[in-house]
Amino acid sequence: MVCRFHKQHLLHGEHRLPEVIRPITRGYRFDLLPFKLWPRQMGLQTDGSTFLLEGVPFRxxxxxxxxxxxxxxxxxxxxxxxxxxxxxxxxxxxxxxxxxxxxxxxxxxxxxxxxxxxxxxxxxxxxxxxxxxxxxxxxxxxxxxxxxxxxxxxxxxxxxxxxxxxxxxxxxxxxxxxxxxxxxxxxxxxxxxxxxxxxxxxxxxxxxxxxxxxxxxxxxxxxxxxxxxxxxxxxxxxxxxxxxxxxxxxxxxxxxxxxxxxxxxxxxxxxxxxxxxFDQWGSxxxxxxxxxxxxxxxxxxxxxxxxxxxxxxxxxxxxxxxxxxxxxxxxxxxxxxxxxxxxxxxxxxxxxxxxxxxxxxxxxGDQLPMPPIIMPKASYEMVTMTHYVSLWDVLHFTGEPYACDEPVNMENLPVNDGNGQSYGYTLYETLVYGGGVLNTMGNVLDRARIFINNQAMGIVDRNNHEVFIPEVPGYRKMRFLVENCGRVNYGTKLDEQRKGIVGDVVLRENPLRTFKIYSLDMNMTFIKSLNTAQWSSPPDDHEGPAFFRGTLNVHFTNLDTFLSMKGWKKGVVFVNGQNLGRYWDIGPQETLFVPGTWLRPGSNEIIIFEEFEGGQTLRSVDAPFLGRPYYVQ
Missing domain, CATH: 3.20.20.80 (Glycosidases)
Incomplete structure (x- = not known):
């Protein structure tokens, strides 16, 4: 490595660059590469309106x-x-x-x-x-x-x-x-x-x-x-x-x-x-x-x-x-x-x-290094989802559910050695009698699908708090599959965003009580445990919430690719146990980036957790689609 100090003079005559750029080239240039032997005494300092690095003007x-x-x-x-x-x-x-x-x-x-x-x-x-x-x-x-x-x-x-x-x-x-x-x-x-x-x-x-x-x-x-x-x-x-x-x-x-x-x-x-x-879902x-x-x-x-x-x-x-x-x-x-x-x-x-x-x-001033060559992206063969298992059939892999009288938010669950649950989904289960209007009172964060005896009743979120439950005499199992969609990262209300069910939910204006709570953080240990699940061929209706499994075959070099999630509604994708992230058909994003370094030559396991209705196949494409462009003003 070398140290170089040199005066950079403004050239006269023809210029290909805009006039507005020329004045910035006046003055000294400091181009010291990180170099262990150079005496490091002063570091980055200021001299009036100029930065100095080891006493030399630096931008x-x-x-x-x-x-x-x-x-x-x-x-x-x-x-x-x-x-x-x-x-x-x-x-x-x-x-x-x-x-x-x-x-x-x-x-x-x-x-x-x-x-x-x-x-x-x-x-x-x-x-x-x-x-x-x-x-x-x-x-x-x-x-x-x-x-x-x-x-x-x-x-x-x-x-x-x-x-x-x-x-x-x-x-x-x-x-x-x-x-x-x-x-x-x-x-x-x-x-x-x-x-x-x-x-x-x-x-x-x-x-x-x-x-x-x-x-x-x-x-x-x-x-x-x-x-x-x-x-x-x-x-x-x-x-x-x-x-x-x-x-x-x-x-x-x-x-x-x-x-x-x-x-x-x-x-x-x-x-x-x-x-x-940055982008938000639905924009x-x-x-x-x-x-x-x-x-x-x-x-x-x-x-x-x-x-x-x-x-x-x-x-x-x-x-x-x-x-x-x-x-x-x-x-x-x-x-x-x-x-x-x-x-x-x-x-x-x-x-x-x-x-x-x-x-x-x-x-x-000097000629810049040549930009590195871009590695090609791959479009691998279609992935067929050959295996299926319902969420209800793998709940035992989460361990014993936590039993409590009132609902407990995700972060305060007694799981993960006393650290609570940070990410993913949480399933709340209770028994209800009859039907009527279920009102979450805004206490389900961030969104949830409601099930009665595994039959979907509807969706609640921050804006929609009510679901009608059909009247049937007798007790039935009610489940809330609650997703933490991501904690707010900016603003003055950081303290106010615990996830899961954070307060009372009522049926016919009566608070629900006596819950079993399953922590579904879907970490790598849980995904690996699915290897011992009782997988079957996907049913004709591909109904979720469920896990779908298929194989992405890489015949030659494992290159970066993108998974097109067209034909799927909402969920998460795992490749060889690595969580690629969420997909959602409300857009704008329609593809998920798969780093080639997470793939291997030969067979690669794809597991999709789909909340609603899964597709039969998954396409690997060589270019992303992040949605219709909207120009920021």
């Missing part, structure tokens, strides 16, 4: 990519594509709910090996801005917070409430040591660390941000600290001695001047320049015009500001990890986190990538 050209949304085998490929686009910095959140899924049990292995992720960034030649939270938003379930926090009925998230700070302290005691030696001054790639995330929009505790800052410092963080907020949260989210940065998609003229009033004569940085947008696929993006990026760079592209590569909300929004109404996010970013969900180049590369090449 952050960053891109966001989250290790927990991308298979480990693809980390290096995506980073090389960042580098080839002209980026010099990688930013990533750290997902607390993945690293401490159960209280006191920490996982930094496999796809959660944060240290390995950061070392790959260093090898590729990217600096790192680490965004450790504890809250991250990110359109990720619960904004990255672990659901077991909600077992405390008095919990006050993102405040100095002792129950929350004790949990954060324990987590940071394990997280921070994994990154200490990867800081710039220790010879690693981390040049800055973010304090929490967009706290100005929450701002429930004036002491909280100082607490997080101190928690980082006293555990050995020595690099520059930053905050990150949208325009409405800048003033209440900033901290003394911490660089404030701003998030936006459209550059409003007053933003940088407003930032200047908060911290005069400091570098301007857009921590999140939103390259696209269209949001896209953001590439030319409009380029014009805004040029404006930002022309003002001498640093920038981080959020997202540069979005990836996938595998499993049940999608978040949700809840402003006027609750809207869960889809499985794909493509984000209309410069790199697609499967890591392919877009027009945004090429346009950004042209701009950033003017700043980097």
């Amino acid at each position: 952050i050209l960053g891109g966001s990519m989250h290790y927990f949304r991308v298979p480990r085998e693809y980390w290096q490929d995506r980073m090389l594509k960042m580098k080839a686009c002209g980026l010099n910095t990688l930013t990533t959140y750290v997902a607390w709910n993945m690293h401490e899924a159960a209280k006191g049990i920490y996982d930094f292995t496999g796809n959660l090996d944060l240290g390995a992720f950061l070392r790959i960034a260093e090898e590729v030649g990217l600096w790192v801005i680490l965004r450790p939270g504890p809250y991250i938003c990110a359109e990720w379930d619960f904004g990255g917070l672990p659901s077991w926090l909600l077992r405390d009925k008095k919990m006050k998230l993102r405040t100095t409430y002792p129950g929350f700070t004790a949990a954060v302290d324990a987590y940071f005691d394990h997280l921070i040591p994994t990154v200490l030696e990867l800081q710039y001054k220790k010879g690693g790639p981390i040049i800055a660390v973010q304090v929490e995330n967009e706290y100005g929009a929450y701002a429930k505790d004036s002491n909280y941000m100082e607490y997080v800052k101190t928690a980082l410092l006293k555990r050995g963080i020595v690099e520059m600290l930053m905050t990150s907020d949208s325009k409405d949260g800048l003033s209440s989210g900033s901290l003394e001695g911490v660089l404030a940065t701003v998030n936006f998609q459209k550059k409003e003229n007053f933003l940088f001047s407003y930032l200047e009033t908060l911290q005069s004569n400091m570098p301007k940085m857009v921590m999140e320049y939103w390259t696209g947008w 269209d696929h949001h896209v953001y015009d590439a030319d409009q993006m380029v014009r805004t990026v040029a404006e930002i760079l022309n003002e001498g500001a640093s920038i981080n592209f959020y997202m540069f590569h979005g990836g996938t909300n595998f499993g049940f990890m999608n978040g949700a929004t809840h402003f006027k109404e609750y809207l869960p996010h889809i499985t794909s986190y493509d984000y209309d970013a410069p790199l697609t969900e499967a890591g392919e180049y877009t027009s945004k990538y090429h346009k950004l590369r042209e701009i950033l090449a003017t700043i980097q």
Whole structure:
């Protein structure tokens, strides 16, 4: 590796690039690759409106990519594509709910090996801005917070409430040591660390941000600290001695001047320049015009500001990890986190990538590395669903149900060694006499199918609370198959979102009592246990809720592919035990991304949990369909 300092002069004469780009090439360029032998003493600093890295003027050209949304085998490929686009910095959140899924049990292995992720960034030649939270938003379930926090009925998230700070302290005691030696001054790639995330929009505790800052410092963080907020949260989210940065998609003229009033004569940085947008179930696929993006990026760079592209590569909300929004109404996010970013969900180049590369090449001066070759995508043969088993026939694989008089919410169930249930479905079972109007009182979250003696009666959700139960004399078994569709990741009501049945439901205005509750988190252990189930050939009506099984045959190389879910209604797909995520025929997403690294040559097991009525076949296709485009304004 080499160290290079050189003066980059503005060329005269013919230019192929827009006039607005030319001024940004004036000044010094710093192109120091991560290099253990270089004396690391000063790190990232500020000198008036300029960043300095080891005393040399430096501009952050960053891109966001989250290790927990991308298979480990693809980390290096995506980073090389960042580098080839002209980026010099990688930013990533750290997902607390993945690293401490159960209280006191920490996982930094496999796809959660944060240290390995950061070392790959260093090898590729990217600096790192680490965004450790504890809250991250990110359109990720619960904004990255672990659901077991909600077992405390008095919990006050993102405040100095002792129950929350004790949990954060324990987590940071394990997280921070994994990154200490990867800081710039220790010879690693981390040049800055973010304090929490967009706290100005929450701002429930004036002491909280100082607490997080101190928690980082006293555990050995020595690099520059930053905050990150949208325009409405800048003033209440900033901290003394911490660089404030701003998030936006459209550059409003007053933003940088407003930032200047908060911290005069400091570098301007857009921590999140939103390259696209996320999607919710039942909406269209949001896209953001590439030319409009380029014009805004040029404006930002022309003002001498640093920038981080959020997202540069979005990836996938595998499993049940999608978040949700809840402003006027609750809207869960889809499985794909493509984000209309410069790199697609499967890591392919877009027009945004090429346009950004042209701009950033003017700043980097030297010829950029050639972008890595895109691996082809596969369209494998049709999968026929050859086996079927009803959900009712595999409930025993969940263990003994929990018996209680009143319904208990998902997070407070006495399962998973006292951690409650975090994700998936929960089945509530009780006996009822007769019929009448069933009213959930809004206490079923987020949605449920209602069954009487295994016969479907209807669906309840946040908006539809009533189902009519036909009158029949005698007792019958009533079941609520409740789905946690994803916890809200942003807003001021994070504390108020326990899942399952969270209060009374009434039949003929009488509260139901005496429940058996089955935890259906559908983790890998449960899916593997289905190997011993009594599978049969699918019946003609393909009625759910049920599991369907088939085989995807890979005759040659195992390449990335997409599963088309046309002909299926709502459920989850597992490939070789890995949870690809949810599908839903209300769209916009119609395909699920299957990483080739999760496949193997030969036979690959496909298991689909279908809530309603399953299809007979499943198509593997070589291109995604994420829905009808809707242009973000």
